[in-house]
Amino acid sequence: MNTDDINSIKALLNSPKAIVIIPHKNPDGDAIGSTLGLYHYLKKGQHNVMVIAPNDYPEFLKWMPDESSILKYETQKDDSDSYINDADIIFTLDFNSLGRIGHMEAAVSASEGIKIMIDHHQQPDDYATYMYSDATMSSTCEMVYNFIEMLGDVDKIDSDIATCLYVGIMTDTGSFRFPSTTSATHQIIGQLIEKGARNSDIHNNIYDTNSYERLQLLGRALSNLKVIPEYRTAYITLSQEELNTFNFKKGDTEGFVNYGLSLKGIVFAAIFIENQQENIIKISLRSKGDFSVNELSRQHFSGGGHTNAAGGKSDMNMKDTIEKFISILPQYEQDLKA
Numbered sequence: 585m586n587t588d589d590i591n592s593i594k595a596l597l598n599s600p601k602a603i604v605i606i607p608h609k610n611p612d613g614d615a616i617g618s619t620l621g622l623y624h625y626l627k628k629g630q631h632n633v634m635v636i637a638p639n640d641y642p643e644f645l646k647w648m649p650d651e652s653s654i655l656k657y658e659t660q661k662d663d664s665d666s667y668i669n670d671a672d673i674i675f676t677l678d679f680n681s682l683g684r685i686g687h688m689e690a691a692v693s694a695s696e697g698i699k700i701m702i703d704h705h706q707q708p709d710d711y712a713t714y715m716y717s718d719a720t721m722s723s724t725c726e727m728v729y730n731f732i733e734m735l736g737d738v739d740k741i742d743s744d745i746a747t748c749l750y751v752g753i754m755t756d757t758g759s760f761r762f763p764s765t766t767s768a769t770h771q772i773i774g775q776l777i778e779k780g781a782r783n784s785d786i787h788n789n790i791y792d793t794n795s796y797e798r799l800q801l802l803g804r805a806l807s808n809l810k811v812i813p814e815y816r817t818a819y820i821t822l823s824q825e826e827l828n829t830f831n832f833k834k835g836d837t838e839g840f841v842n843y844g845l846s847l848k849g850i851v852f853a854a855i856f857i858e859n860q861q862e863n864i865i866k867i868s869l870r871s872k873g874d875f876s877v878n879e880l881s882r883q884h885f886s887g888g889g890h891t892n893a894a895g896g897k898s899d900m901n902m903k904d905t906i907e908k909f910i911s912i913l914p915q916y917e918q919d920l921k922a
């Protein structure tokens with residue numbers, strides 16, 4: 585985002601606007617944190633601001649400041665459509681292809697609102713008027729902090745904004761341990777704590793709200809874990825029946841894929857989760873080092889993401905999906921072979 589863009593956006597925001605902010609489908613901590621963080625910032629101007637999520641998100645995000653004001657397109661389509669249609673500005677956060685917002689795509693494409701993308705995924709589509717896209721960033725929340733800084737408004741960051749941005753930086757960096765975590769990330773985190781983010785409370789709210797059933801489901805996932813040592817790969821499967829047995833709720837499988845990656849010597853981990861309602865297998869992929877799960881997911885599983893964390897889906901059943909997964913590993917022999 586260059587100085588001209590920033591000046592144009594500053595000018596735009598100088599008078600009251602109708603603003604809609606959108607995260608991706610199945611929003612995670614960074615998606616909800618960044619949209620709500622930006623929401624609290626823009627509310628300080630005289631704007632009419634609404635966050636509209638494509639669908640619901642996990643319970644462990646439902647304590648964040650003003651979270652309850654978020655509209656969900658899935659269940660509040662009429663209201664959402666009218667906000668999207670009337671928007672002067674539409675911010676799209678934590679995704680870079682309108683395919684990532686599911687059924688909202690048509691309304692957003694049709695809206696004449698000026699589109700501003702803030703996102704850290706690779707290979708962005710070209711739908712936005714203003715694009716702040718940087719795949720080296722730890723999180724969209726870190727970019728929202730930078731965006732506010734570029735607008736010269738760091739001193740407007742209050743404890744609500746700080747709390748929201750802290751959440752997304754924390755969740756997208758695996759609590760500040762992934763390679764995307766830089767000195768700048770830590771400096772921003774320091775600023776956010778200074779401005780009122782209560783770091784220990786935030787960690788508790790996000791990570792220490794397990795239900796007994798979720799831990800049992802984790803137990804099942806771990807006993808389903810398979811290792812393919814010759815390709816330094818590990819994967820987990822969870823069928824719809826298993827999810828039902830443990831009374832699965834949205835977000836319960838968050839982080840499970842990382843257990844595969846924690847095995848000594850493993851550089852590639854996957855989890856395959858059956859979703860009978862959508863008739864797909866949802867896939868999460870993680871890697872260490874240079875092996876790009878973004879590329880693998882784009883090529884074989886209609887998905888994408890980052891080098892070390894990506895998602896995708898399969899329209900085949902679990903058995904065929906796993907067979908396909910195993911059959912493509914030799915294509916990545918150079919990166920994966922022990």
Ligand code: 5GP
Binds near residue numbers: 608678896
């Ligand atoms: P997760 O595995 O945690 O759902 O997602 C990992 C990363 O991949 C996130 O940055 C997420 O936004 C992205 N991602 C997840 N699913 C998809 C997908 O179906 N398509 C694309 N393009 N990206 C995805």
Ligand code: MN
Binds near residue numbers: 614615678704724756
């Ligand atoms: Mn993100």
